[in-house]
Amino acid sequence: MEIGKIIENLWVDSGFNNLFTHWENAVMIVIACVLLYLAIVRGFEPLLLLGIAFGMLLANLPLSGMMHMELFTGKSLSEISFSEILHEGGILDVLYLGVKLNIYPCLIFMGIGAMTDFGPMLARPSSMILGAAAQLGVYCAFILAIVFGFLPNVAASIGIIGGADGPTAIFLTSKLAPTYLGPIAIAAYSYMALIPLIQPPIMKAMTTQKERETVMTQAKPVTKTTKIIFPIAVTIFCVLLLPDVAPLIGCFMLGNLFRESGVVERLSDTTQNALINIVTIFLSVTVGATSVGYIAGTGENLGQNVGFLSTSTLLIILLGLLAFSFSTVGGVLFGKIMYAVTGGKVNPLIGSAGVSAVPMAARVSQNVGAKYNPSNYLLMHAMGPNVAGVIGSAVAAGFLLSVGRVLGWT
Amino acid sequence: MxxxxxxxxxxxxxxxxxxxxxxxxxxxxxxxxxxxxxxxxxxGGVKKETLAPAGVPAAVSAPAVPASGGTGSAKVPAPGSLGDIDLYTVDDQTAAMLMAIVADDLKAPLNTLRFTSIKEVK
Incomplete structure (x- = not known):
């Protein structure tokens, strides 16, 4: 027995020996650890960030064999070899098919639908305008991305970060620019976690003390019949208007109908608990695993790194921040318009909740409002624009998909 | 590519x-x-209830009557309140907790519920 040779082979085959073959992977491991710290210690959106960070860690550990991004990178759905993935892929490759086939975002939307109460929005339909206004960031970021030289399909995927809606961002990006799924998903979820830091300074800068102290009248209760008819009506209307958005809106409203119908309590309970939790695990880990530091380019990119660590990733992170900021500006701006039009009956702070990060953006409106008037309860008022923002970002994604199909981006 | x-x-x-x-x-x-x-x-989507302007959810402000049953004649309902709630042998904190539990159980926002009385069953 050649003990020396065995030990040498053990070293050669170990990840330690290969750790610095591509320094980019080592850097990604450090980034994954930082994200784990933010999720666990600082509590930044831990439900998602923990899984994303750990997926990133697994995918960048050399020779782990769990994720092979080269099986997906730069390939459209029709070019992916499913047989190869099933035979040679790791567990994350197989789970990642749920992202590529857009199964997870739709199931997440079903869960969100089952957890969403449209009551505040139905009681005050005008709040939907704020949900539309807060999509401003989507289009501002789209224009800026074009200015920075991104192709329009990538620019559209970057823009949707401004919708502050993770599943929608993943849905659109996996269709238009799957190569950029990792950085876009991470930017979207990271900024959603940072909403309590991003939004308040903008809200304060754009409103006066008097506006921030505005007390709104209590919303009137809505009948159960209205709550049941609403998801059905929205599905018919939105899918007829933008068929591309049918998977998202359809699943979202199905989940909501489970909740509101009152006749499928078990399904509603499963959707808003077990189902969404399971899918969140799969989605977060596999999206994180797409962030591989080094991926060898092929074809035109032969010899180049087409992995996560690139200038375009940094630009995407920057543009994502701008998208969130512009969306907040759009919401608050229209909130101010509504304040003026209604003679001071609408607190402009609820406009920022039009970005669809539910319910975090609504909580920010509540917290900022309560800071200036402790007896002011804006939470339920802010939930209206907040859930309208979910519909708004889905419509924006549907529009971009539709344009992409016409202009040959897909 | x-x-x-x-x-x-x-x-x-x-x-x-x-x-x-x-x-x-x-x-x-x-x-x-x-x-x-x-x-x-x-x-008939929005219920035809006349609600006073307020920022405070009704159910939160509902337990305006002290547990001792003291009823001041000059009592003014809290803004947004749907009226008083009668508490029998239940203190304010317990009443608030019970209302929160009921709202959670019904999966309905607290401000869409109206509590008229809470009484301990012995």
Missing amino acids: LFLAIEPISVPEAFLLSLVGFAVVFIALMALIAVIKCINALA
Whole structure:
């Protein structure tokens, strides 16, 4: 027995020996650890960030064999070899098919639908305008991305970060620019976690003390019949208007109908608990695993790194921040318009909740409002624009998909 | 690579697309407002209750009567309140906790519920 040779082979085959073959992977491991710290210690959106960070860690550990991004990178759905993935892929490759086939975002939307109460929005339909206004960031970021030289399909995927809606961002990006799924998903979820830091300074800068102290009248209760008819009506209307958005809106409203119908309590309970939790695990880990530091380019990119660590990733992170900021500006701006039009009956702070990060953006409106008037309860008022923002970002994604199909981006 | 065939677009074109896209979102949500108003009209969507202007959810402010049963004649309901709640051998904190539990159990926002009395069953 050649003990020396065995030990040498053990070293050669170990990840330690290969750790610095591509320094980019080592850097990604450090980034994954930082994200784990933010999720666990600082509590930044831990439900998602923990899984994303750990997926990133697994995918960048050399020779782990769990994720092979080269099986997906730069390939459209029709070019992916499913047989190869099933035979040679790791567990994350197989789970990642749920992202590529857009199964997870739709199931997440079903869960969100089952957890969403449209009551505040139905009681005050005008709040939907704020949900539309807060999509401003989507289009501002789209224009800026074009200015920075991104192709329009990538620019559209970057823009949707401004919708502050993770599943929608993943849905659109996996269709238009799957190569950029990792950085876009991470930017979207990271900024959603940072909403309590991003939004308040903008809200304060754009409103006066008097506006921030505005007390709104209590919303009137809505009948159960209205709550049941609403998801059905929205599905018919939105899918007829933008068929591309049918998977998202359809699943979202199905989940909501489970909740509101009152006749499928078990399904509603499963959707808003077990189902969404399971899918969140799969989605977060596999999206994180797409962030591989080094991926060898092929074809035109032969010899180049087409992995996560690139200038375009940094630009995407920057543009994502701008998208969130512009969306907040759009919401608050229209909130101010509504304040003026209604003679001071609408607190402009609820406009920022039009970005669809539910319910975090609504909580920010509540917290900022309560800071200036402790007896002011804006939470339920802010939930209206907040859930309208979910519909708004889905419509924006549907529009971009539709344009992409016409202009040959897909 | 997959996207080599995709044509870049100019900034004015991007601006125009954005303008149309933003308009589509607005039109879609405005149309949904109209849909909601139709549903409300057909299904009696918003309950015809007259509520006083307030920022405080009704149920939160409801336990205005002390547990001791003291009823001051000059008592003014809290803003947004749907009225008083009668508490029998239950203190304010327990009443608030019970209302929160009921709201959670019913999966209904607290401010959409109206509690008239809470009494300990012995």
